[in-house]
Amino acid sequence: SQQGEEDPQALSIQEGENATMNCSYKTSINNLQWYRQNSGRGLVHLILIRSNEREKHSGRLRVTLDTSKKSSSLLITASRAADTASYFCATDPVHQGAQKLVFGQGTRLTINP
Amino acid sequence: GAGVSQSPRYKVAKRGQDVALRCDPISGHVSLFWYQQALGQGPEFLTYFQNEAQLDKSGLPSDRFFAERPEGSVSTLKIQRTQQEDSAVYLCASTRTVYNEQFFGPGTRLTVL
Numbered sequence: 001s002q003q004g005e006e007d008p009q010a011l012s013i014q015e016g017e018n019a020t021m022n023c024s025y026k027t028s029i030n031n032l033q034w035y036r037q038n039s040g041r042g043l044v045h046l047i048l049i050r051s052n053e054r055e056k057h058s059g060r061l062r063v064t065l066d067t068s069k070k071s072s073s074l075l076i077t078a079s080r081a082a083d084t085a086s087y088f089c090a091t092d093p094v095h096q097g098a099q100k101l102v103f104g105q106g107t108r109l110t111i112n113p
Numbered sequence: 114g115a116g117v118s119q120s121p122r123y124k125v126a127k128r129g130q131d132v133a134l135r136c137d138p139i140s141g142h143v144s145l146f147w148y149q150q151a152l153g154q155g156p157e158f159l160t161y162f163q164n165e166a167q168l169d170k171s172g173l174p175s176d177r178f179f180a181e182r183p184e185g186s187v188s189t190l191k192i193q194r195t196q197q198e199d200s201a202v203y204l205c206a207s208t209r210t211v212y213n214e215q216f217f218g219p220g221t222r223l224t225v226l
């Protein structure tokens with residue numbers, strides 16, 4: 001079963017705009033990770049945020065984590081055509097053993113030139 | 114160094130055949146994970162190894178699925194008597210230590226006819 005739920009399921013924006021994706025989960029976590037997957041390819045790790053962190057940045061990516069609301073957001077600024085992909089959040093639930101990641105169904109992001 | 118590699122990249126099997134999928138993790142990575150990703154879904158956990166020990170196999174769908182990592186490096190996921198519902202992408206991931214980011218291979222796309 002999948003714990004995370006991404007919102008929206010699909011997002012289409014113009015190049016240069018910012019894209020925001022949200023993830024909600026159900027149980028307490030050790031950390032939350034965001035991954036990108038291009039069509040037909042493997043998952044690329046983007047960022048990991050631990051349960052005691054609230055915000056993290058990496059280049060054009062900004063991730064927030066609100067453990068009280070059990071939610072996270074991924075912001076991609078100044079989007080590019082190459083950002084077109086599916087984005088997944090993955091949680092590492094507490095009490096489920098060593099980092100058995102639980103993925104959501106993903107957000108399909110399309111950047112229009 | 115090299116990332117996680119998987120072979121074959123594509124596998125077509127007739128229903129009832131046995132298949133073996135290989136994963137070469139990043140050198141020195143202690144932990145290895147297998148996930149199954151159905152079309153349009155997020156990956157779902159199958160099993161986890163720490164070195165050669167299989168510590169969690171709770172995600173394996175049936176006793177037709179078997180995984181091993183005899184020397185603590187390369188791992189093989191074997192599916193016996195394949196069925197159509199086994200069609201999916203099988204992803205392998207490794208991590209240096211627990212509670213860190215998992216690095217994924219490109220996956221093996223299995224199609225059972």
